[in-house]
Amino acid sequence: MSSRTYDPVAPHTVAFIGLGVMGYPMAGHLKRAGHRVTVYNRTAAKSDQWAAEHGGASAPTPRQAAHEADIVFCCVGNDDDLRSVVLGEHGAFAGMKPGAVLVDHTTASANVARELHATALHHGLHFVDAPVSGGQAGAVNGQLTVMCGGGEDAFGRARPVGMAFARAFTLIGPPGAGQLAKMVNQICIAGLLQGLAEGVNFGVQAGLDMKLVLEVIGKGAAQSWQMDNRGGTMVDGKFDFGFAVDWMRKDLGLCLDEARRNGAALPVTALVDQFYGDLQALGGGRDDTSSLLRRLARDRR
Structure with a gap:
């Protein structure tokens, strides 16, 4: 549990839809900040567990969770999951009061963000696409x-x-801009991780003390979050944590789809996406994205 402090904000009635590894702690921070929180999760036991742990309420449908909420937060898996909890008779839009805001933290397509923004306006509601970066640790620590x-x-x-x-918490632009910014984030991370994997593999092959090398070069121009937080675990061969290959592959698919529409060239991203496909084929879909090193180690054998 995070020990962070919260800026004073008037208590709001809010809902949180989707209690996965990100949503569960995010909803917890809202409750600890003093807001009245009702949660919904497709697996009802997870909602009940959250309510028991945090003292909030759980609801059997997104519509009931969203009832009377000033703001509805959502964090689910993909475009189809998002539509399933927002639209339809039991979706959040059907339960939200006029003028309420739905803030979606799912990493999804820019198209679905624009679609749901238009649908929200038609119903007298508001929609903000708001994907996040920082991983599970960022969600747990409220960062x-x-x-x-x-x-x-x-x-x-x-x-x-x-x-x-x-x-x-930054406004990038009109509907869909948040999702496009998240795509930029994932494109940059993919290239960084492949470069870090190649560097670590090269150093090991050269017989270097790679923990020491990373400590030294981490004070120079090569420094990055990935090097600081994943370099050492890569050297140790630890990958059973963090942001899963399966999730990254989904995200890079969104990036490549969007690039086909806007004409941007993503040669390195496309290549790293294929490398992640290799790791999935080896059974490593749930490993951390830094497991790109495993593919290189396999090649050198």
């Missing part, structure tokens, strides 16, 4: 970076509440 797309008014209402689990 996520949130990149948003949507209207300024809806963003302005959501930001003070969402800062309960964030260190930065």
Whole structure:
């Protein structure tokens, strides 16, 4: 559990839909910040567990969770999951009061963000696409970076509440811009991790003390979050934690789809996506994304 302190914000009635490795602690931060929180999860036992642990309430449908909420937060798996909890008779939009805001933290496509923004406006509601960066540790510690797309008014209402689990909550642009910014984030991470894997593998092959090398070069221009947080575990061959290969493959698929639409060239991203496919074929889909090193180690055998 995080020991962080929270900026004073007037208590809001909020809902949180989706209690996975990210949503569960994010909803917890909202409750600890003093907000009235009702949660929904497809597996009801997880909702009940959260309510028992945090003292909030659980609901059997997204619609009932969203009832009377000022802001509805959501964090699910993909476009189809998002539509399933937002739209339809039992979806969140059906239960939200006029003028309420739905803030979606799912890493999804820019197209679905624009689609749901338009649907929300049709129903007198607001929608903000707000994917996050920082991983499970960022969610647990309340230190996520949130990149948003949507209207300024809806963003302005959501930001003070969402800062309960964030260190930065920034409006990037119109609907879909948050998802596009998250794609930039994942493109950059993919290239960094492949470079780090190749560097570690090269150093091991050269007979270097790679823990020492990473300590030294981590004080220079090569420094990155990935080097600081994954370099040592890569050297130790530890990959059973963190952001899974399966999730990264999903995210890179979104990046490549968008690039085909906007004409951007992503040669390195496409190559790293194939490398992650190799790791999936080896049964490593649930390993951390830094497991790119395993593929190189296999090649050298």
